[in-house]
Amino acid sequence: MNRGFVSLSRAMLLGFVRDRTALFFTILFPLMFLALFGGLLKNQGVSRSQVVEVGQVAVLDQLPADAKAEISKVLDVTKMADPAKALDAVRKGDYAAAIEQQGDQVVVRYSAADLVRAGTVRGIMESLVQQSNLALAGTPPRLKLNSEQVEDKSLTAIQFVTPGLLGWAIATGATFGAAMTLVTWREKRILRRLRLSPVSIGSVIGARVGVSIGVALVQTAIFLGVGLLPYFGLKLSSYWWMSIPVILVGTLSFLSIGLLAGAWAKTQEAANVIAQLVVLPMAFLSGSFFPLDSAPKWLQTVAQIFPLRHLNQAMLDVMVRGKGPEAVLPQMGILAGFAIVVTALAAWLFRWDDV
Amino acid sequence: MVSTIEVSEIHKAYGAVKAVDGVSLEVEAGEFFGILGPNGAGKTTTLEIIEGLRQADAGQVRLFGSSPWPRNSAVLPRIGVQLQASSFFERLTAREQIRTFASLYGVGPKKADEMLDVVGLSDKADTRAEKLSGGQMQRLSIACALVHDPELVFLDEPTAALDPQARRNLWDLLRAINTQGRTIVLTTHYMDEAEILCDRVAIMDRGKILQSGPPAELVRGLDAATHIAIETGVLPVEEARRMFDGTVEVDDDGVSLTFVTRTPAPVLATLAERNALRGLSVRGATLEDVFLNLTGREYRA
Numbered sequence: 001m002n003r004g005f006v007s008l009s010r011a012m013l014l015g016f017v018r019d020r021t022a023l024f025f026t027i028l029f030p031l032m033f034l035a036l037f038g039g040l041l042k043n044q045g046v047s048r049s050q051v052v053e054v055g056q057v058a059v060l061d062q063l064p065a066d067a068k069a070e071i072s073k074v075l076d077v078t079k080m081a082d083p084a085k086a087l088d089a090v091r092k093g094d095y096a097a098a099i100e101q102q103g104d105q106v107v108v109r110y111s112a113a114d115l116v117r118a119g120t121v122r123g124i125m126e127s128l129v130q131q132s133n134l135a136l137a138g139t140p141p142r143l144k145l146n147s148e149q150v151e152d153k154s155l156t157a158i159q160f161v162t163p164g165l166l167g168w169a170i171a172t173g174a175t176f177g178a179a180m181t182l183v184t185w186r187e188k189r190i191l192r193r194l195r196l197s198p199v200s201i202g203s204v205i206g207a208r209v210g211v212s213i214g215v216a217l218v219q220t221a222i223f224l225g226v227g228l229l230p231y232f233g234l235k236l237s238s239y240w241w242m243s244i245p246v247i248l249v250g251t252l253s254f255l256s257i258g259l260l261a262g263a264w265a266k267t268q269e270a271a272n273v274i275a276q277l278v279v280l281p282m283a284f285l286s287g288s289f290f291p292l293d294s295a296p297k298w299l300q301t302v303a304q305i306f307p308l309r310h311l312n313q314a315m316l317d318v319m320v321r322g323k324g325p326e327a328v329l330p331q332m333g334i335l336a337g338f339a340i341v342v343t344a345l346a347a348w349l350f351r352w353d354d355v
Numbered sequence: 356m357v358s359t360i361e362v363s364e365i366h367k368a369y370g371a372v373k374a375v376d377g378v379s380l381e382v383e384a385g386e387f388f389g390i391l392g393p394n395g396a397g398k399t400t401t402l403e404i405i406e407g408l409r410q411a412d413a414g415q416v417r418l419f420g421s422s423p424w425p426r427n428s429a430v431l432p433r434i435g436v437q438l439q440a441s442s443f444f445e446r447l448t449a450r451e452q453i454r455t456f457a458s459l460y461g462v463g464p465k466k467a468d469e470m471l472d473v474v475g476l477s478d479k480a481d482t483r484a485e486k487l488s489g490g491q492m493q494r495l496s497i498a499c500a501l502v503h504d505p506e507l508v509f510l511d512e513p514t515a516a517l518d519p520q521a522r523r524n525l526w527d528l529l530r531a532i533n534t535q536g537r538t539i540v541l542t543t544h545y546m547d548e549a550e551i552l553c554d555r556v557a558i559m560d561r562g563k564i565l566q567s568g569p570p571a572e573l574v575r576g577l578d579a580a581t582h583i584a585i586e587t588g589v590l591p592v593e594e595a596r597r598m599f600d601g602t603v604e605v606d607d608d609g610v611s612l613t614f615v616t617r618t619p620a621p622v623l624a625t626l627a628e629r630n631a632l633r634g635l636s637v638r639g640a641t642l643e644d645v646f647l648n649l650t651g652r653e654y655r656a
Binding site: 006007008010012015018019188189190194196353 | 445
């Protein structure tokens with residue numbers, strides 16, 4: 001690459017760094033979402049069910065210490081002496097159920113207001129009663145249930161949110177960067193001026209690609225840096241570095257979208273609108289803001305056309321799900337293919353001039 | 356020796372509109388050449404074809420003996436182009452702009468800063484291009500066109516939308532550049548500008564060159580009457596008419612008494628004898644008269 005590449009990269013980078021609006025939308029705005037989602041959803045999932053223990057309940061009180069700890073993960077037990085008061089609290093919805101032992105009977109009184117929670121409490125109490133019965137009968141249990149959590153133990157909201165929002169930020173930066181440069185340079189006749197200078201087309205394109213990749217890597221560094229703060233508690237899996245080549249091909253595919261928008265649009269405003277119309281729906285349908293697992297099947301199929309969907313999947317795989325580097329090769333292939341096809345389309349639509 | 360620019364019979368049509376309709380011209384090294392014409396005459400298209408930005412439908416263009424189309428990287432470093440709209444990189448200062456352009460040609464920052472000084476923008480070096488005044492912007496864009504020492508410089512309406520001071524300021528600069536031995540091709544629709552600056556002009560309208568030659572020659576060729584005006588009241592109109600036996604057209608508009616003649620010397624001599632020269636002004640034909648005579652007087656935007 002020659003000197004034109006260096007000086008054009010410098011000019012583009014300075015133009016970007018001095019553009020407060022662009023900086024805000026490519027770095028600060030996505031970061032605000034990260035802080036918001038990462039902070040708000042810190043204690044995500046169904047919280048423990050709160051129950052009242054009226055007087056003495058043997059099945060609860062006589063549990064061994066380790067079983068007690070296990071139960072306390074799902075039940076928050078408060079003791080109360082007065083049964084009437086306890087029932088009143090359940091009626092008001094302060095507690096999911098009131099548990100009382102009357103002789104050989106364990107009575108669970110629940111409110112119909114939250115049947116799911118009431119069902120959970122009933123299920124737990126039933127299994128406790130069964131266990132006590134078996135213990136009293138002296139027969140050792142023949143079958144044993146062994147349950148394990150599917151995800152890594154540390155899989156909290158931040159683990160999902162960081163790759164998704166980073167993907168969105170990169171898509172915004174690369175798409176808008178390419179579209180705006182192309183349209184602005186054409187509108188201001190800089191493209192024309194460059195065409196009349198001995199600089200090669202490769203240097204011009206190379207400079208834009210280089211700057212966009214640089215911006216994407218800075219975004220990645222900032223996002224991971226913020227996510228790894230103890231407050232958010234992001235934990236990267238051992239192959240997280242594989243996300244860097246993934247981000248590189250991802251950036252290329254977003255650049256191609258931007259080039260296409262820039263080749264097609266005549267004015268900056270039009271380029272802006274087109275880029276926005278692509279990036280925002282793409283971010284929603286690619287699971288950048290919320291997981292798509294509960295979305296209808298057809299929507300998930302449609303989402304496959306978006307490069308961001310594949311980038312998000314690949315980043316999740318290697319950053320937090322702990323998959324090996326080879327697991328993301330198919331996605332990288334899709335992203336590269338997308339970039340090639342769309343760039344070719346943009347080159348076909350490309351005009352040096354407005355006329 | 357080959358001419359710097361040789362254009363023969365170029366044509367360019369956009370749909371049914373013939374923007375350039377058979378233009379031929381030749382520019383020698385060191386010449387200051389002007390292409391004149393009203394808006395839409397085809398000046399800019401002609402220039403773009405010569406620069407190699409567009410391909411002519413027919414005809415031939417030679418720049419330093421070789422064709423500028425398709426993009427000819429042997430010719431590009433030898434030409435400097437100032438475009439009609441000031442094309443600057445966004446949010447870059449004057450110094451950063453010119454240094455960027457300089458490096459595209461492999462010219463170092465020192466030379467770039469010197470060029471900024473030549474156009475008198477050293478004190479504006481740290482100002483962003485979009486904050487410069489119209490005249491400063493034009494000077495910066497000319498500096499960007501000259502930073503790599505081109506032999507041939509194209510200027511497309513460099514003084515459009517400038518105030519009179521900035522225009523004169525720019526004229527001095529352009530003359531200085533030409534004196535250094537550079538060839539300059541300029542388009543303009545200001546006749547006074549072309550008359551003052553250009554060695555030779557071509558007057559264009561509707562895609563054709565109507566006439567070309569040195570401005571003074573074109574004016575002389577027009578054989579137009581001279582207008583001699585003195586202050587009203589110095590001489591009664593009737594007496595003035597009698598003095599020249601009706602051979603001179605005389606008119607008084609209440610401000611000036613005007614004599615229109617093709618033989619100004621005897622008129623001036625007679626007026627001098629009568630000591631009636633108060634408020635004298637003598638106006639010969641200008642390039643503007645040539646232009647209007649050629650293109651017709653009707654108004655066109």
